[in-house]
Amino acid sequence: MRTQAAVSHGPDSGFTIEDVEISDPRPDEILVRLTATGVCHTDLATKAVLPAGIPAVFGHEGAGVVEATGAEVTGVQPGDRVVLSYRSCGICAQCAGGHRSYCERFEALNASGRRPDGSAILTGQGGDAWSSFFGQSSFARHAIAVRENVVVVPEGTDLVTAAPMGCGFQTGAGSVVNVLCPDPDSSLVVFGTGGVGMAAIMAGAALGVGTIIAVDLAKQRLDLAAQVGATHTLDGAAEDIVGQIKDLTSGGATHAFDTTGVPAVVRNAALALGTRGSLALVALGAGDVGFDVRDLIGFGKTVRGVIEGDANPHELIPLLLDWHAQGRFPADRIITAFPFEEIGQAVAAMKGDVVKPVLTF
Template identity: 75%
Template sequence: MRTQAAVSYGPDTGFTIEDVEIADPRPDEILVRVTAAGICHTDLVTKAMMPAGVPAVYGHEGAGIVEATGAEVTDVRPGDRVVLSYNSCGTCGSCAAGSRAYCARFAALNNAGRRPDGSAALSLDGSDVWSSFFGQSSFARHAMATRENVVVVAADTDLVTAAPMGCGFQTGAGSVVNVLRPEPDSSLVVFGCGGVGLAAVMAANALGTGTVIAVDLAKQRRDLAAQLGATHTLDGADADLVERIRELTGGGATHAFDTTGVPAVVRNAALALGRLGSLVVVGLGAGDLNLDTMDLIGGGKTVRGSIEGDANPKELVPLLLSWQAEGRFPAERLITALPFERIDEAVARMRTDVVKPVLTFATS
């Protein structure tokens, strides 16, 4: 069938809305009519690495309505509302142990640009399109997903708000809920107040964390963090930033979370920890970090990375939606909805006034 997709032709191009062909669902696949799709920095990082001239469709924070399912899919039905997340095989050792974000086939299922069998879900003028990004490629009016990366949600779910819970909000909140696990007497410092960082702030607040410090260069985002539960906010450009954090936390934070991937920021995050403190890093930035090994060893500190907040989407997405319904995770405060056709504007505004852009799809 034909549908429309936002096609990229390389790192230096914008997106063009084009008619593409989407294949019929295989036995284990699910065809979803996309009604909302968040834009994540991972979409843009991947786009920046794609060779020029290669048609590609990104998008991995999709949400929509199931239109058709393959013969082997028995627990998802046409008409179901769904949130799309990362793909996993469901059978490897990591998946069986509950660590789906570390699936042995993660790269092949999420970043190869093709279905697991090597075929393309999308084509343009008879040629394959790099697609199946995170098992979906949801910058399109229809996406081909699988049972493993589809989360069925309630019929009254606001899919515009729910869409980023498949990745960005899941990464921030999941890193707090699943990895750092702060307690009421804990102190958490969040470096970077974009969608991921602010999701971490909201999750920490929902868990009742006693001290939540938000660090960002932009006053507007620091102010928003305060409204969402941060007990303190600090300017990331403050020359005495580490000392300020140590003062606020009585000698160093118990937990820290970095979304920036900037080596100097990660170094400060580690230095700001108290003894036996833990830092989780999720920002995609420079490959090399310059950490103070004497500080790490002497303080017994832990630094680790996390994919998707170590989350199983089928567990975390419903939790975040329940928190939102209770007013404990006001994700809607972060979202700016823009029509699908204005995707280039949405990308540009991520650098200025928009925390989390979500594309919306009018019925056509």
């Protein structure tokens, strides 16, 4: 079957809209016609490391309508509205223990560029395309997925708003809901107010956290953070940022969340914690941040890395949709829609005022 995809041909190239051949769904696969797909920094970071000359199709926050299912697929049928998320095997020790984002086959299922058996799902002008990204490659009008990463959503769901719940919003909100677990008496500091950080702020507000502090360099984003749940906003460039946070939290935050991966910011996030405070990290940018171990041990602090919000998409995405319907997770406030053909403009806009671009078909 022919479809169109936004193809990357190397780290320094843009995206070009090209005709490609997508394989028919196998017995365990699902063919989805995309309605919307979010653009995530992970798409761009992966694009930046693939060698030039390899045609690649990214995209991992897809949402759309099921067009066909294989004979072995249950619980999904043509016509269903769905959100696509990361893929997991469902049977390894981590999956069986409820931690699908740490699946023992995560890399093979989400970042190998092919099906697990090595076959390609997309074929372009230059031959097989690197695809199956997060089990979907949704920078295309159609995607092949499997039951594990397809979440059926209600008929009336706004798929433009729902699409980023497959990764970015899931990562931010899940890190708060599943890992940090603050209560109304807690204080939560979020460093970086992109899509992931905003989702963490909205989740904190939905849980009724009393003090939610947003830290960023961009005033416009801080203003938006205040509109979606932050009780305080701070300029991340301030020299006394740790002191300001401690003043607002009676000596130190109970919880902190970093989305930047910047070593100095991560260190400040740890220093801003109070006794027995917890910090969750989701950005891969920093390899060595130089924590003060005496500070961590002396005050019983916890630092924890998180993938995909430690979330089972089949549980968290329905929760976020329920919160959105109740007005408690105003995700639409941080989304800017772009036609699929304007993917280049969407990517450029991420460096400016656009918090979360979503491509629409």
